[in-house]
Amino acid sequence: MIQEGRELFLVGCSFCHGQNGEGINSDDGQYGPSLVGVGGAAADFQLTTGRMPMQTPGQQAPSKTPVYSQDEIAALTAYISSLGAGPDVPTAAQYDIDKYGLSADERRQAVVDGGQLFLTNCTACHNFDGSGGAMPWGKYAPSLKSTSKKNLYQAMLTGPQQMPVFSDEVLTSKDKASIIAYLDSIGEEPQHGGFGLGGLGPVSEGMFAWLFGIGGLVGFAYWIAAHSTRSTKTKSSEGTQA
Ligand code: HEC
Ligand code: HEC
Structure with a gap:
């Protein structure tokens, strides 16, 4: 071979x-x-x-x-x-949390722990929901949504390009499997109500608030001004002049 x-x-x-x-x-x-x-x-x-x-x-x-x-x-x-x-x-015994022989409670806890570890170690580059993000010099951290469990594990183990290496001293194999289980669980989560806005975080959400929220308020302010007594008075006085 x-x-x-x-x-x-x-x-x-x-x-x-x-x-x-x-x-x-x-x-x-x-x-x-x-x-x-x-x-x-x-x-x-x-x-x-x-x-x-x-x-x-x-x-x-x-x-x-x-x-x-x-x-x-x-x-x-x-x-x-x-x-x-x-x-x-790595083998499935390392990257698959279901191979660790955990009870239902311990498994649930592992997903919670995995979420915390993801938040501290990965979100800075890959975004809070793993959808990826831009990096300096035109590079980017890719989305993690369609990566296999094995490659999630291997990426942490080997740190391709700008990504740091997360050796077993930094994140134990169970920590890595928990992160993978967490990413798996957010993949299953339904979007509750409204637009997901691509899950891109504060920038797109802030943009949405500006365009629709503030835009709506400005529109409302115009509506009030157009329907106030003062504007009707001006109209009627113009009418008499003519
Ligand atoms: C400093 C920024 C940074 C951090 C922190 C980081 N990554 Fe990455 N990651 C990258 C970059 C950049 C790439 C793309 C490397 C390449 O294309 O060769 C990448 C690639 C990956 C890939 C490969 C995806 C594919 O396309 O197949 C996986 C999986 C991954 N990261 C998972 C993680 C996990 C899990 C963590 C946290 C434990 C993490 N990364 C932390 C920057 C980062
Ligand atoms: C056009 C040049 C080129 C060719 C062809 C190429 N590589 Fe690479 N390879 C690179 C560069 C540049 C890097 C470092 C950048 C990166 O990690 O993406 C790299 C990185 C790697 C790494 C990661 C090393 C590390 O430190 O993690 C491996 C493994 C690898 N190559 C294997 C291969 C294999 C196997 C082939 C043949 C099938 C191959 N490469 C063909 C240029 C090349």
Whole structure:
């Protein structure tokens, strides 16, 4: 499998990451970081979200439809793991809260804790409901609404691009699974009444208040002015003059 992965790597990845994954930083702008020690989790994350192979070196590697099949991804992941020790691809026993053997109460508590952890660690970039947000220099933190549980876990473990790494010392595997369970639970939550406004937070909600709230008040003020005794008087005096 490692051999098969190496062959795929030489064809699809080595011109950016080097013949042995040691990384390239050349004068003509060809660049790919060293993959020694990034671990299987980074490889699986980058390949299953379609981020790698990167098409053009640019600001951000966006997620797209994966280029490789499941088997090829497994082979490439095995090859990159063999380059040096790093975080392995997590199993459901790590990323799925239902595999932790919790009671119904403990599970409910885990979702609440996950919400708190999400609020402190993730909302600054991904927004309070995980819908994503802009970052400096034209970059962005993507929406988390259609990401798989495994990739949520792998993103925390490997910290792609501007995202920090949340190692097991910072967030235990149960903490990570709780965050994932929380995101899952807000995905299920029905929108109660009115427009969701895209869930974009204070900016769009403030805009809504200005346009419709203040706009409505201004309209109402005009209506009062147009129907007051004074305005009717002016009209009738104009009438007599004419
Ligand atoms: C056009 C150049 C290019 C090609 C081709 C490319 N990469 Fe990358 N790769 C990059 C750059 C630049 C980064 C760093 C930026 C980022 O993380 O998005 C990167 C990051 C990565 C990372 C994340 C490393 C980390 O520290 O977490 C992995 C894993 C990876 N590449 C694997 C691959 C594999 C496997 C292939 C082949 C299927 C591949 N890349 C093809 C340029 C490339
Ligand atoms: C400093 C800002 C920042 C923080 C804090 C942050 N992220 Fe990210 N996150 C990013 C950026 C930027 C990307 C996109 C990286 C890329 O495209 O390679 C990203 C990507 C992701 C992805 C990949 C989504 C996809 O498209 O497949 C997941 C999942 C994710 N983050 C989850 C989290 C979670 C959970 C937390 C909290 C524990 C968190 N992030 C905290 C900036 C951040």
